[in-house]
Amino acid sequence: MLQKVWPKKDNRTPNAPPKYTEAAKSYVRSFIEKLPAVPSHYNRKRTNRTYLPQELKNVTNLYRIYLKDCNETGQENVSETVFRSIFREYNISFHIPKKDKCITCINAENNKETMTDIDKESMNAHIEEKNATKPRFKIHQNLRTLNNETIVSSFDLQKVLNTPHGESMLLYYSRKYAVYNLTFYESGTQDVYCYTWGECDGKRGSNEIATCLLKYLDVMDRKGTKHLILYCDSCSGQNKNKIVLAAVNNFIKTATNLEVIQLNYLLPGHTYMPVDAVHAVIEREVKNLIVYAPSQWATYFESARKRPRPYKVHSLDHTDFLNLDDLAAKTFTSATLKKLKCKQVRIATFKKKNPNQMFVKYSMKQESVSHTVILCENISRKGKERKGKGQLKGKKDKQIKINEEASRAGGVLYDSKLKISSMKYRDLIRLCDTGAIPKKISRRIS
Template sequence: MTAFCIYIQCSRFGNSYFYMYPESKGRKGADEVSLFLYHFVHNFLTPEVGHLGIFCDSCGGQIKNATVFRFLHHLVHTEKRLDYVKMTFLIRGHLYLECDKNIDMIDQTQECQIPKDWCQVFQNSHTHALPFVIIDVEEQPEIIKCWTEHLDNTIYKKKLPFQSRPIRELEVTRHHAALVRYRGSYNGAYEQASLLLRGKKGQDSSLKDGEFSLPSAKYEGDLKISAEKYRDLQDLKRFCHSEVQVYFDHLWH
């Protein structure tokens, strides 16, 4: 059974945040990435932080897409939580960041019978000055919100007005209410484009100044796993403890 982990490394303070959950509680797409960024900004960044720099890979399904770009615009212009966000998409094979070193600390030889066991393995992997911060999403699956559907039905275009694949850097700044700036290299001139529908000015007209709406929960209850995987788990569970066998018996399939 798959256990997902989305990792955010805060370079300014040196903290590591791991959002962990099994495939029965969520997927690993743009909605999850947007939610965990939202949770990180509102729960772990101090209020005086107004500029956010994000270094990440170029995975189109998770990060480099309309949902995440519009979500960042929402953070800056609708919620006004940040003044400036810059995303830098690194070249494949050149991700020499702190997060890569920290992942190497995880002891993957540890016995884990259910996805939740990985939370303890990660927690025990770094117990010195700055222990890993583990957010067990399985304990609070309602935090996964449907950002894509929410943004589709507000002030934003459903499709990007530019190709996302060639982009190396993208900026969202408070100085340009409707625009994002982007470029296909790490130097040179920026291009710009509007993510808003024609006639929209960055705020839902049905809301008062300073108000904003948030998306509803994306999933209601557990997610269905494939029948083939369920059969395999039922066959393999005999090697697990009795309480673990109950966990696998209750998976929706």
């Protein structure tokens, strides 16, 4: 006789409901998306990765800020493990590198086994160029001891100075006002010049950099400098472009003392310069301080160094920046630009005795060949513009002078102050309302 057999009871734990609601996870994503992430300086065209400000430190610290935000808003919080898992969904990292690494060297290191002969040849040429830069730079650093009429200077834009700045937890979770600082460091004299402005007064483009460079050239000319050798990185949006080159070319034609100005462009990823030490000193100065207002940065710049001399700080506003687009268009004709490999230029030299000529080298090797590029404003004898070979034919060219009178002739770059985003303005006002920014300073913002 058949007996009924009943299946045994399933003692396995049934699927438990999700520990955290979708609303809680959604709030985490909303929190992350509101963070003030910015792209890398050099690699923004190659990658979508963005970077959070240095003061946020790491994910653990960011999670603490998230918990504090949840307590204030009454939102359900998730565990740190879940928070990290959601954070990894975004291509976000911490700490923008002070100098982005060389992409060529990184690729070669990661692909040693698959490199072709052409790749190896290209990499060897890259290494040779890198090695040729060091002795040249070292020799230039010692020129001041041999010749008092020669100045060797390096310049660079410091990483964005977010304001308010400090270690206070109240300052972390908000968008901040950006302050820029273009610094010049003279290796022989150890003099430092800081040109600083806020995001309402200008951007970080070639016109702004060229304007600051012209102001520095004017200082050098008044000091009686005859030969000026400049070192900078190869960022095409700021330093290596026709606007900067046209500005230097135009300046030397009307200079009183300067006879030679040379721009040396370092390889991307191999751009450590003495001016970087200045930025490190400034960062140490403000490390344990709270900077509430943009105007305070200039004071901290000056107090960052006592010996041999304090830094010389020049604060700029929107009326200082020049629109040099027309000057660049008249200096570099379409025919000239076709011949000039601007992205590959390593050295650009301008001489007062050779007006409207630029001597370029595409390598820093001693055996590299110098190429002469003719710069001009295309004007016929009747004064009408005409197409040509990039060479002015006539007795004298009509110069566009870059000085206090002339700069206005070309026009200022901005007619009024620039606006910040509504979201950034809202965050700054919130810092004022919560007392994170003192009332005496918050009145200037609101």
